Amino acid sequence: MADQTPVLRIQNIKKSYGDNKVLKGVSLELNRGGIKVVIGPSGGGKSTLLHCINFLVGLDEGRIYLNGKEIIHNRKRELTAYRQKVGMIFQDFNLFDHLNALHNVLIGPVRVKKLPKSEARERAVAELERVGLRDHMTKYPAELSGGQKQRVSIARALAMDPEVMLLDEPTSALDPELIGEVHEVIRDLASGGMTMLLVTHEVGFASSLADEIFFMEDGKIVEQGPPQKILFNAECDRTREFCAKIGRLHNNSS
Amino acid sequence: MLQGFIVISENLPYILGGIWVTLTVVVGALIMGLSLGLVLSVAQVYGSRVVRRTVGVYVWFFRGIPLLVLLFLFYFGILANLQIELSPFIVSIIVLGLISSAYQSQIIRGAILSLPEGQLKAARSIGMSDSKAIVFVILPQAIRLSIPGWTNEYTIILKDSAVTYALGVTEILARSRHVAERTYQHFWIYILAGCIFLLLTYVGTKLFQILEEKVRTPGYTQ
Ligand SMILES: Nc1ncnc2c1ncn2[C@@H]1O[C@H](COP(=O)(O)OP(=O)(O)O)[C@@H](O)[C@H]1O
Numbered sequence: 001m002a003d004q005t006p007v008l009r010i011q012n013i014k015k016s017y018g019d020n021k022v023l024k025g026v027s028l029e030l031n032r033g034g035i036k037v038v039i040g041p042s043g044g045g046k047s048t049l050l051h052c053i054n055f056l057v058g059l060d061e062g063r064i065y066l067n068g069k070e071i072i073h074n075r076k077r078e079l080t081a082y083r084q085k086v087g088m089i090f091q092d093f094n095l096f097d098h099l100n101a102l103h104n105v106l107i108g109p110v111r112v113k114k115l116p117k118s119e120a121r122e123r124a125v126a127e128l129e130r131v132g133l134r135d136h137m138t139k140y141p142a143e144l145s146g147g148q149k150q151r152v153s154i155a156r157a158l159a160m161d162p163e164v165m166l167l168d169e170p171t172s173a174l175d176p177e178l179i180g181e182v183h184e185v186i187r188d189l190a191s192g193g194m195t196m197l198l199v200t201h202e203v204g205f206a207s208s209l210a211d212e213i214f215f216m217e218d219g220k221i222v223e224q225g226p227p228q229k230i231l232f233n234a235e236c237d238r239t240r241e242f243c244a245k246i247g248r249l250h251n252n253s254s
Numbered sequence: 255m256l257q258g259f260i261v262i263s264e265n266l267p268y269i270l271g272g273i274w275v276t277l278t279v280v281v282g283a284l285i286m287g288l289s290l291g292l293v294l295s296v297a298q299v300y301g302s303r304v305v306r307r308t309v310g311v312y313v314w315f316f317r318g319i320p321l322l323v324l325l326f327l328f329y330f331g332i333l334a335n336l337q338i339e340l341s342p343f344i345v346s347i348i349v350l351g352l353i354s355s356a357y358q359s360q361i362i363r364g365a366i367l368s369l370p371e372g373q374l375k376a377a378r379s380i381g382m383s384d385s386k387a388i389v390f391v392i393l394p395q396a397i398r399l400s401i402p403g404w405t406n407e408y409t410i411i412l413k414d415s416a417v418t419y420a421l422g423v424t425e426i427l428a429r430s431r432h433v434a435e436r437t438y439q440h441f442w443i444y445i446l447a448g449c450i451f452l453l454l455t456y457v458g459t460k461l462f463q464i465l466e467e468k469v470r471t472p473g474y475t476q
Protein backbone atom coordinates (compact mmCIF):
# COMPACT_ATOMS: atom_id res chain seq x y z
CA MET A 1 0.00 0.00 0.00
CA ALA A 2 1.73 3.10 -1.22
CA ASP A 3 -0.69 5.71 0.06
CA GLN A 4 -2.00 5.37 3.57
CA THR A 5 -3.54 8.82 3.84
CA PRO A 6 -7.29 8.34 4.21
CA VAL A 7 -9.20 9.62 1.18
CA LEU A 8 -11.68 11.21 3.49
CA ARG A 9 -11.26 11.99 7.13
CA ILE A 10 -13.92 13.69 9.17
CA GLN A 11 -13.20 14.85 12.64
CA ASN A 12 -15.60 15.59 15.42
CA ILE A 13 -18.58 16.84 13.41
CA LYS A 14 -21.28 18.49 15.48
CA LYS A 15 -24.62 19.74 14.30
CA SER A 16 -27.69 20.99 16.11
CA TYR A 17 -31.09 22.11 14.93
CA GLY A 18 -32.12 24.49 17.69
CA ASP A 19 -31.98 22.47 20.88
CA ASN A 20 -31.93 19.20 19.00
CA LYS A 21 -28.33 17.94 19.03
CA VAL A 22 -28.37 15.78 15.91
CA LEU A 23 -24.64 15.06 15.64
CA LYS A 24 -22.66 15.01 18.86
CA GLY A 25 -19.13 14.70 17.58
CA VAL A 26 -18.73 12.13 14.83
CA SER A 27 -15.34 11.12 13.46
CA LEU A 28 -14.46 8.57 10.82
CA GLU A 29 -11.93 7.78 8.14
CA LEU A 30 -12.29 6.23 4.73
CA ASN A 31 -9.29 4.57 3.18
CA ARG A 32 -8.92 4.28 -0.55
CA GLY A 33 -11.13 1.50 -1.84
CA GLY A 34 -12.67 1.02 1.58
CA ILE A 35 -16.37 0.52 2.09
CA LYS A 36 -17.94 1.52 5.36
CA VAL A 37 -21.57 1.04 6.17
CA VAL A 38 -23.56 3.06 8.66
CA ILE A 39 -26.59 1.51 10.32
CA GLY A 40 -28.77 2.75 13.11
CA PRO A 41 -32.32 3.70 14.03
CA SER A 42 -34.26 6.34 12.20
CA GLY A 43 -33.61 9.86 13.47
CA GLY A 44 -30.15 8.91 14.68
CA GLY A 45 -28.47 11.46 12.41
CA LYS A 46 -27.25 9.28 9.53
CA SER A 47 -28.61 11.48 6.75
CA THR A 48 -27.47 14.61 8.53
CA LEU A 49 -23.98 13.14 8.79
CA LEU A 50 -23.79 12.46 5.04
CA HIS A 51 -25.20 15.87 4.19
CA CYS A 52 -22.69 17.50 6.54
CA ILE A 53 -19.79 15.68 4.93
CA ASN A 54 -20.75 17.31 1.63
CA PHE A 55 -21.51 20.66 3.29
CA LEU A 56 -25.07 20.42 1.99
CA VAL A 57 -25.93 21.13 5.60
CA GLY A 58 -23.73 23.58 7.44
CA LEU A 59 -21.80 22.08 10.35
CA ASP A 60 -21.50 23.76 13.72
CA GLU A 61 -18.12 22.24 14.41
CA GLY A 62 -15.71 19.76 12.94
CA ARG A 63 -13.12 19.36 10.24
CA ILE A 64 -13.11 17.48 6.98
CA TYR A 65 -10.02 16.42 5.06
CA LEU A 66 -9.84 15.11 1.52
CA ASN A 67 -6.56 13.31 0.82
CA GLY A 68 -5.11 14.92 3.90
CA LYS A 69 -6.05 18.47 2.94
CA GLU A 70 -8.56 20.29 5.06
CA ILE A 71 -11.54 21.68 3.18
CA ILE A 72 -12.29 25.33 3.84
CA HIS A 73 -15.93 25.36 2.87
CA ASN A 74 -16.41 29.08 2.64
CA ARG A 75 -13.94 29.29 -0.20
CA LYS A 76 -16.42 28.76 -3.00
CA ARG A 77 -14.02 27.28 -5.53
CA GLU A 78 -12.59 24.88 -3.03
CA LEU A 79 -16.05 23.81 -2.01
CA THR A 80 -17.31 23.13 -5.53
CA ALA A 81 -14.09 21.27 -6.41
CA TYR A 82 -14.49 19.18 -3.26
CA ARG A 83 -18.11 18.36 -3.98
CA GLN A 84 -17.17 17.03 -7.41
CA LYS A 85 -14.81 14.63 -5.68
CA VAL A 86 -17.49 13.47 -3.26
CA GLY A 87 -20.43 11.89 -5.05
CA MET A 88 -23.75 11.96 -3.25
CA ILE A 89 -26.62 9.55 -3.70
CA PHE A 90 -29.89 10.54 -2.08
CA GLN A 91 -32.58 8.36 -0.65
CA ASP A 92 -35.19 9.96 -2.93
CA PHE A 93 -32.91 10.28 -5.99
CA ASN A 94 -33.28 14.03 -6.53
CA LEU A 95 -32.93 13.77 -10.29
CA PHE A 96 -33.40 17.05 -12.13
CA ASP A 97 -37.05 16.67 -13.04
CA HIS A 98 -36.93 18.82 -16.18
CA LEU A 99 -34.10 16.88 -17.83
CA ASN A 100 -34.07 13.43 -19.38
CA ALA A 101 -31.71 10.75 -18.13
CA LEU A 102 -28.95 11.69 -20.54
CA HIS A 103 -29.10 15.37 -19.66
CA ASN A 104 -29.22 14.64 -15.95
CA VAL A 105 -25.83 13.00 -16.36
CA LEU A 106 -24.57 15.46 -18.97
CA ILE A 107 -25.25 18.64 -17.05
CA GLY A 108 -22.34 18.18 -14.63
CA PRO A 109 -19.62 17.55 -17.22
CA VAL A 110 -20.93 20.40 -19.40
CA ARG A 111 -21.75 23.07 -16.83
CA VAL A 112 -19.30 22.24 -14.06
CA LYS A 113 -16.36 20.53 -15.73
CA LYS A 114 -16.83 22.57 -18.90
CA LEU A 115 -16.04 19.63 -21.14
CA PRO A 116 -16.77 20.12 -24.83
CA LYS A 117 -20.31 18.98 -25.68
CA SER A 118 -19.30 15.91 -27.68
CA GLU A 119 -16.83 14.68 -25.09
CA ALA A 120 -19.32 15.24 -22.28
CA ARG A 121 -21.96 13.37 -24.20
CA GLU A 122 -19.70 10.38 -24.75
CA ARG A 123 -18.91 10.37 -21.09
CA ALA A 124 -22.55 10.57 -20.06
CA VAL A 125 -23.53 7.78 -22.43
CA ALA A 126 -20.71 5.63 -21.05
CA GLU A 127 -21.86 6.20 -17.47
CA LEU A 128 -25.46 5.36 -18.34
CA GLU A 129 -24.25 2.24 -20.07
CA ARG A 130 -22.30 1.31 -16.98
CA VAL A 131 -25.48 1.39 -14.90
CA GLY A 132 -27.41 -0.50 -17.57
CA LEU A 133 -29.58 2.33 -18.88
CA ARG A 134 -28.40 2.74 -22.42
CA ASP A 135 -31.92 2.13 -23.71
CA HIS A 136 -33.54 4.66 -21.40
CA MET A 137 -31.42 7.73 -22.02
CA THR A 138 -34.17 9.86 -23.50
CA LYS A 139 -36.67 9.16 -20.74
CA TYR A 140 -37.54 11.79 -18.18
CA PRO A 141 -37.42 11.08 -14.45
CA ALA A 142 -41.20 10.83 -14.28
CA GLU A 143 -41.05 8.07 -16.89
CA LEU A 144 -38.48 5.96 -15.04
CA SER A 145 -38.97 3.38 -12.29
CA GLY A 146 -37.44 4.04 -8.88
CA GLY A 147 -34.59 1.63 -9.54
CA GLN A 148 -33.85 3.29 -12.86
CA LYS A 149 -33.95 6.73 -11.26
CA GLN A 150 -31.45 5.71 -8.62
CA ARG A 151 -29.17 4.28 -11.28
CA VAL A 152 -29.34 7.54 -13.25
CA SER A 153 -28.40 9.40 -10.09
CA ILE A 154 -25.41 7.10 -9.62
CA ALA A 155 -24.38 7.74 -13.23
CA ARG A 156 -24.77 11.47 -12.63
CA ALA A 157 -22.41 11.30 -9.66
CA LEU A 158 -19.91 9.07 -11.49
CA ALA A 159 -19.67 11.48 -14.40
CA MET A 160 -17.92 13.91 -12.07
CA ASP A 161 -15.08 11.42 -11.37
CA PRO A 162 -15.66 11.21 -7.63
CA GLU A 163 -13.04 9.74 -5.34
CA VAL A 164 -15.60 8.92 -2.69
CA MET A 165 -19.30 8.16 -2.86
CA LEU A 166 -21.75 8.85 -0.06
CA LEU A 167 -24.92 6.82 -0.38
CA ASP A 168 -27.86 7.61 1.87
CA GLU A 169 -30.19 4.61 1.96
CA PRO A 170 -30.06 4.29 -1.82
CA THR A 171 -32.66 1.52 -1.93
CA SER A 172 -35.01 2.35 0.91
CA ALA A 173 -37.48 4.21 -1.34
CA LEU A 174 -37.64 1.31 -3.78
CA ASP A 175 -40.09 -1.52 -4.24
CA PRO A 176 -38.43 -4.78 -3.18
CA GLU A 177 -38.14 -6.12 -6.70
CA LEU A 178 -36.14 -3.06 -7.78
CA ILE A 179 -33.57 -3.18 -4.99
CA GLY A 180 -31.46 -5.84 -6.70
CA GLU A 181 -30.64 -3.77 -9.79
CA VAL A 182 -29.33 -0.90 -7.67
CA HIS A 183 -27.36 -3.24 -5.41
CA GLU A 184 -25.79 -4.75 -8.49
CA VAL A 185 -24.57 -1.33 -9.63
CA ILE A 186 -23.16 -0.57 -6.19
CA ARG A 187 -21.41 -3.94 -6.14
CA ASP A 188 -19.83 -3.13 -9.50
CA LEU A 189 -18.58 0.15 -8.09
CA ALA A 190 -17.13 -1.68 -5.13
CA SER A 191 -15.29 -4.18 -7.27
CA GLY A 192 -14.00 -1.25 -9.33
CA GLY A 193 -12.35 0.03 -6.16
CA MET A 194 -14.64 2.96 -5.35
CA THR A 195 -14.38 4.29 -1.82
CA MET A 196 -17.84 4.41 -0.28
CA LEU A 197 -19.73 5.43 2.81
CA LEU A 198 -23.09 3.73 2.67
CA VAL A 199 -26.11 4.04 4.89
CA THR A 200 -28.33 1.01 4.50
CA HIS A 201 -30.47 -1.42 6.42
CA GLU A 202 -30.01 -4.25 3.95
CA VAL A 203 -28.08 -6.53 6.27
CA GLY A 204 -27.05 -9.15 3.75
CA PHE A 205 -25.85 -6.58 1.29
CA ALA A 206 -24.00 -4.64 3.96
CA SER A 207 -22.20 -7.64 5.38
CA SER A 208 -21.07 -8.88 1.98
CA LEU A 209 -19.68 -5.49 0.99
CA ALA A 210 -18.50 -3.60 4.04
CA ASP A 211 -15.11 -3.82 5.59
CA GLU A 212 -16.45 -2.00 8.61
CA ILE A 213 -19.86 -1.21 10.00
CA PHE A 214 -20.71 1.73 12.21
CA PHE A 215 -23.70 1.62 14.48
CA MET A 216 -24.98 5.13 14.93
CA GLU A 217 -27.59 6.24 17.42
CA ASP A 218 -28.53 9.54 18.90
CA GLY A 219 -25.90 11.50 17.03
CA LYS A 220 -22.98 9.30 17.99
CA ILE A 221 -21.16 6.30 16.60
CA VAL A 222 -21.87 3.84 19.38
CA GLU A 223 -19.92 0.91 18.09
CA GLN A 224 -17.86 0.01 15.06
CA GLY A 225 -16.20 -3.12 13.74
CA PRO A 226 -16.20 -5.80 11.07
CA PRO A 227 -19.64 -6.80 9.74
CA GLN A 228 -19.83 -10.19 11.38
CA LYS A 229 -19.07 -8.76 14.76
CA ILE A 230 -21.43 -5.80 14.61
CA LEU A 231 -24.30 -7.65 13.00
CA PHE A 232 -24.20 -10.88 14.95
CA ASN A 233 -21.98 -10.43 17.95
CA ALA A 234 -22.02 -6.82 19.05
CA GLU A 235 -20.73 -5.77 22.44
CA CYS A 236 -23.17 -2.97 23.02
CA ASP A 237 -26.71 -4.00 23.96
CA ARG A 238 -28.33 -1.38 21.80
CA THR A 239 -26.37 -2.47 18.77
CA ARG A 240 -27.30 -6.11 19.37
CA GLU A 241 -30.94 -5.27 19.86
CA PHE A 242 -31.07 -3.16 16.70
CA CYS A 243 -29.24 -5.71 14.58
CA ALA A 244 -31.48 -8.50 15.78
CA LYS A 245 -34.47 -6.43 14.76
CA ILE A 246 -33.30 -5.56 11.26
CA GLY A 247 -31.99 -9.11 10.86
CA ARG A 248 -35.49 -10.43 11.57
CA LEU A 249 -37.08 -7.98 9.16
CA HIS A 250 -34.62 -8.95 6.52
CA ASN A 251 -35.20 -12.68 6.98
CA ASN A 252 -38.97 -12.28 6.93
CA SER A 253 -38.97 -10.32 3.72
CA SER A 254 -36.58 -12.60 1.84
CA MET B 255 -78.95 50.64 -34.99
CA LEU B 256 -78.28 50.69 -38.68
CA GLN B 257 -76.43 53.92 -38.07
CA GLY B 258 -74.31 52.09 -35.52
CA PHE B 259 -73.26 49.46 -38.03
CA ILE B 260 -72.45 52.03 -40.62
CA VAL B 261 -70.27 53.92 -38.16
CA ILE B 262 -68.57 50.72 -37.08
CA SER B 263 -67.84 49.55 -40.58
CA GLU B 264 -66.52 52.95 -41.56
CA ASN B 265 -64.22 53.19 -38.53
CA LEU B 266 -63.34 49.54 -38.08
CA PRO B 267 -59.85 49.69 -39.66
CA TYR B 268 -58.95 52.67 -37.48
CA ILE B 269 -60.10 51.01 -34.26
CA LEU B 270 -58.60 47.64 -35.18
CA GLY B 271 -55.32 49.45 -35.80
CA GLY B 272 -55.29 49.99 -32.04
CA ILE B 273 -54.84 46.26 -31.54
CA TRP B 274 -51.21 46.51 -32.57
CA VAL B 275 -50.61 49.40 -30.22
CA THR B 276 -52.30 47.55 -27.36
CA LEU B 277 -50.45 44.31 -28.08
CA THR B 278 -47.08 46.03 -28.33
CA VAL B 279 -47.65 47.69 -24.97
CA VAL B 280 -48.83 44.42 -23.40
CA VAL B 281 -46.11 42.19 -24.85
CA GLY B 282 -43.44 44.79 -24.13
CA ALA B 283 -44.60 45.09 -20.53
CA LEU B 284 -44.78 41.32 -20.09
CA ILE B 285 -41.27 40.79 -21.43
CA MET B 286 -39.87 43.59 -19.31
CA GLY B 287 -41.81 42.26 -16.33
CA LEU B 288 -40.44 38.78 -16.89
CA SER B 289 -36.81 39.85 -17.15
CA LEU B 290 -37.02 42.03 -14.07
CA GLY B 291 -39.30 39.57 -12.28
CA LEU B 292 -36.79 36.74 -12.69
CA VAL B 293 -34.04 38.81 -11.11
CA LEU B 294 -36.32 40.03 -8.34
CA SER B 295 -37.63 36.55 -7.51
CA VAL B 296 -34.14 35.07 -7.28
CA ALA B 297 -33.02 38.02 -5.17
CA GLN B 298 -35.99 37.57 -2.88
CA VAL B 299 -35.52 33.84 -2.41
CA TYR B 300 -31.74 33.60 -2.25
CA GLY B 301 -30.62 37.13 -1.40
CA SER B 302 -29.34 38.50 1.87
CA ARG B 303 -31.72 40.04 4.35
CA VAL B 304 -31.17 43.54 3.01
CA VAL B 305 -31.74 42.42 -0.56
CA ARG B 306 -34.93 40.58 0.40
CA ARG B 307 -36.22 43.65 2.22
CA THR B 308 -35.46 45.88 -0.74
CA VAL B 309 -37.33 43.61 -3.12
CA GLY B 310 -40.18 43.50 -0.65
CA VAL B 311 -40.44 47.28 -0.67
CA TYR B 312 -40.27 47.37 -4.47
CA VAL B 313 -43.10 44.85 -4.77
CA TRP B 314 -45.16 46.67 -2.16
CA PHE B 315 -44.67 49.96 -4.02
CA PHE B 316 -45.65 48.77 -7.47
CA ARG B 317 -48.52 46.61 -6.30
CA GLY B 318 -49.91 49.20 -3.96
CA ILE B 319 -50.23 52.30 -6.16
CA PRO B 320 -52.95 52.55 -8.81
CA LEU B 321 -51.76 52.31 -12.37
CA LEU B 322 -53.07 55.72 -13.33
CA VAL B 323 -51.22 57.38 -10.47
CA LEU B 324 -47.98 55.68 -11.52
CA LEU B 325 -48.47 56.68 -15.15
CA PHE B 326 -48.98 60.34 -14.20
CA LEU B 327 -46.17 60.22 -11.66
CA PHE B 328 -43.68 58.89 -14.19
CA TYR B 329 -44.82 60.87 -17.21
CA PHE B 330 -45.69 64.25 -15.74
CA GLY B 331 -43.68 63.99 -12.55
CA ILE B 332 -40.41 62.15 -12.70
CA LEU B 333 -39.55 62.21 -16.40
CA ALA B 334 -40.62 65.82 -16.86
CA ASN B 335 -38.53 66.91 -13.89
CA LEU B 336 -35.51 65.02 -15.14
CA GLN B 337 -36.18 66.58 -18.53
CA ILE B 338 -36.17 63.19 -20.18
CA GLU B 339 -38.39 63.07 -23.22
CA LEU B 340 -40.07 59.78 -23.80
CA SER B 341 -43.25 59.16 -25.73
CA PRO B 342 -46.38 58.20 -23.76
CA PHE B 343 -46.17 54.89 -25.57
CA ILE B 344 -42.70 54.09 -24.17
CA VAL B 345 -43.59 55.40 -20.71
CA SER B 346 -46.65 53.12 -20.67
CA ILE B 347 -44.57 50.07 -21.50
CA ILE B 348 -42.08 50.96 -18.79
CA VAL B 349 -44.66 51.61 -16.09
CA LEU B 350 -46.73 48.53 -16.93
CA GLY B 351 -43.49 46.55 -17.12
CA LEU B 352 -42.42 47.70 -13.65
CA ILE B 353 -45.80 46.84 -12.19
CA SER B 354 -45.82 43.49 -13.93
CA SER B 355 -42.31 42.73 -12.67
CA ALA B 356 -43.61 43.11 -9.12
CA TYR B 357 -46.42 40.62 -9.77
CA GLN B 358 -44.32 38.26 -11.87
CA SER B 359 -41.59 38.16 -9.24
CA GLN B 360 -44.17 36.79 -6.83
CA ILE B 361 -45.40 34.21 -9.33
CA ILE B 362 -41.86 32.97 -9.95
CA ARG B 363 -40.94 33.15 -6.29
CA GLY B 364 -43.86 30.90 -5.45
CA ALA B 365 -42.76 28.47 -8.16
CA ILE B 366 -39.18 28.41 -6.87
CA LEU B 367 -40.36 27.76 -3.33
CA SER B 368 -42.61 24.94 -4.49
CA LEU B 369 -39.65 22.98 -5.91
CA PRO B 370 -38.36 20.18 -3.70
CA GLU B 371 -35.35 21.18 -1.62
CA GLY B 372 -33.49 18.19 -3.04
CA GLN B 373 -33.14 19.85 -6.44
CA LEU B 374 -30.76 22.50 -5.13
CA LYS B 375 -28.96 19.94 -2.97
CA ALA B 376 -28.45 17.62 -5.91
CA ALA B 377 -27.12 20.48 -8.04
CA ARG B 378 -24.70 21.48 -5.30
CA SER B 379 -23.67 17.87 -4.77
CA ILE B 380 -22.25 17.63 -8.30
CA GLY B 381 -20.21 20.77 -7.71
CA MET B 382 -22.46 23.44 -9.15
CA SER B 383 -22.10 26.90 -7.68
CA ASP B 384 -25.36 28.35 -6.41
CA SER B 385 -25.65 30.66 -9.39
CA LYS B 386 -25.25 27.79 -11.84
CA ALA B 387 -27.75 25.73 -9.89
CA ILE B 388 -30.26 28.57 -10.07
CA VAL B 389 -29.77 29.16 -13.79
CA PHE B 390 -29.63 25.54 -14.97
CA VAL B 391 -31.74 23.65 -12.45
CA ILE B 392 -34.05 25.90 -10.47
CA LEU B 393 -35.25 28.50 -12.97
CA PRO B 394 -35.97 26.14 -15.88
CA GLN B 395 -38.37 24.30 -13.60
CA ALA B 396 -39.77 27.38 -11.91
CA ILE B 397 -40.49 29.02 -15.26
CA ARG B 398 -42.50 26.03 -16.42
CA LEU B 399 -44.54 26.17 -13.26
CA SER B 400 -45.10 29.90 -13.74
CA ILE B 401 -46.93 29.66 -17.05
CA PRO B 402 -50.46 29.41 -15.59
CA GLY B 403 -49.66 32.50 -13.52
CA TRP B 404 -48.51 34.33 -16.61
CA THR B 405 -51.73 33.57 -18.42
CA ASN B 406 -53.46 35.40 -15.66
CA GLU B 407 -50.90 38.18 -15.72
CA TYR B 408 -51.43 38.63 -19.48
CA THR B 409 -55.16 39.12 -19.09
CA ILE B 410 -54.62 41.66 -16.31
CA ILE B 411 -52.02 43.67 -18.23
CA LEU B 412 -54.20 43.54 -21.31
CA LYS B 413 -57.06 45.16 -19.44
CA ASP B 414 -54.76 47.58 -17.60
CA SER B 415 -53.30 48.72 -20.90
CA ALA B 416 -56.58 50.51 -21.64
CA VAL B 417 -55.70 53.00 -18.93
CA THR B 418 -52.74 54.24 -20.95
CA TYR B 419 -55.21 56.10 -23.12
CA ALA B 420 -55.06 58.73 -20.39
CA LEU B 421 -51.52 59.58 -21.51
CA GLY B 422 -52.67 59.71 -25.10
CA VAL B 423 -51.50 56.30 -26.27
CA THR B 424 -53.60 55.51 -29.33
CA GLU B 425 -54.59 52.02 -28.28
CA ILE B 426 -58.01 50.41 -28.70
CA LEU B 427 -59.90 52.42 -26.10
CA ALA B 428 -58.42 55.77 -27.16
CA ARG B 429 -59.39 55.18 -30.75
CA SER B 430 -62.86 53.99 -29.80
CA ARG B 431 -63.45 57.03 -27.66
CA HIS B 432 -62.27 59.24 -30.46
CA VAL B 433 -64.77 57.71 -32.87
CA ALA B 434 -67.59 57.66 -30.30
CA GLU B 435 -67.24 61.36 -29.50
CA ARG B 436 -67.29 62.23 -33.15
CA THR B 437 -70.23 59.99 -34.15
CA TYR B 438 -72.26 59.78 -30.91
CA GLN B 439 -72.52 56.00 -31.41
CA HIS B 440 -71.20 55.37 -27.90
CA PHE B 441 -73.10 52.14 -27.35
CA TRP B 442 -72.00 50.29 -30.46
CA ILE B 443 -68.47 51.58 -30.43
CA TYR B 444 -67.82 50.52 -26.83
CA ILE B 445 -69.48 47.16 -27.47
CA LEU B 446 -66.97 46.76 -30.28
CA ALA B 447 -64.07 47.78 -28.04
CA GLY B 448 -65.21 45.31 -25.39
CA CYS B 449 -65.43 42.54 -27.96
CA ILE B 450 -61.92 43.22 -29.19
CA PHE B 451 -60.59 42.90 -25.62
CA LEU B 452 -62.52 39.68 -25.10
CA LEU B 453 -61.12 38.27 -28.31
CA LEU B 454 -57.55 39.21 -27.34
CA THR B 455 -58.02 37.62 -23.94
CA TYR B 456 -59.31 34.45 -25.54
CA VAL B 457 -56.55 34.18 -28.13
CA GLY B 458 -53.82 35.00 -25.61
CA THR B 459 -55.06 32.45 -23.10
CA LYS B 460 -55.13 29.80 -25.82
CA LEU B 461 -51.57 30.64 -26.87
CA PHE B 462 -50.35 30.29 -23.28
CA GLN B 463 -52.09 26.93 -23.04
CA ILE B 464 -50.31 25.77 -26.17
CA LEU B 465 -47.00 27.02 -24.76
CA GLU B 466 -47.61 25.21 -21.50
CA GLU B 467 -48.29 21.98 -23.36
CA LYS B 468 -45.19 22.47 -25.53
CA VAL B 469 -42.73 22.88 -22.68
CA ARG B 470 -44.30 20.34 -20.39
CA THR B 471 -41.82 17.76 -19.14
CA PRO B 472 -42.91 14.30 -20.34
CA GLY B 473 -44.52 12.14 -17.69
CA TYR B 474 -44.71 15.07 -15.32
CA THR B 475 -48.15 15.88 -14.03
CA GLN B 476 -48.74 18.96 -11.98
N1 LIG C 1 -33.63 20.36 8.31
C1 LIG C 1 -33.87 19.94 9.57
N2 LIG C 1 -34.42 20.78 10.47
C2 LIG C 1 -34.65 20.38 11.73
N3 LIG C 1 -34.39 19.14 12.18
C3 LIG C 1 -33.84 18.26 11.34
C4 LIG C 1 -33.56 18.60 9.98
N4 LIG C 1 -33.03 17.52 9.37
C5 LIG C 1 -32.98 16.55 10.31
N5 LIG C 1 -33.46 16.98 11.48
C6 LIG C 1 -33.55 16.19 12.72
O1 LIG C 1 -32.32 15.57 12.90
C7 LIG C 1 -32.50 14.28 13.45
C8 LIG C 1 -31.72 13.29 12.63
O2 LIG C 1 -32.32 13.16 11.38
P1 LIG C 1 -31.64 12.32 10.20
O3 LIG C 1 -30.25 12.77 10.01
O4 LIG C 1 -32.55 12.39 9.04
O5 LIG C 1 -31.64 10.85 10.80
P2 LIG C 1 -31.58 9.46 10.05
O6 LIG C 1 -31.10 9.68 8.66
O7 LIG C 1 -30.62 8.66 10.88
O8 LIG C 1 -32.94 8.88 10.10
C9 LIG C 1 -33.98 14.04 13.53
O9 LIG C 1 -34.38 14.27 14.84
C10 LIG C 1 -34.56 15.08 12.61
O10 LIG C 1 -35.81 15.48 13.07
Ligand SMILES: [Mg+2]
Binds near residue numbers: 046047048169
Ligand atom coordinates in the same frame (compact mmCIF):
# COMPACT_ATOMS: atom_id res chain seq x y z
MG1 LIG D 1 -32.03 9.18 6.81
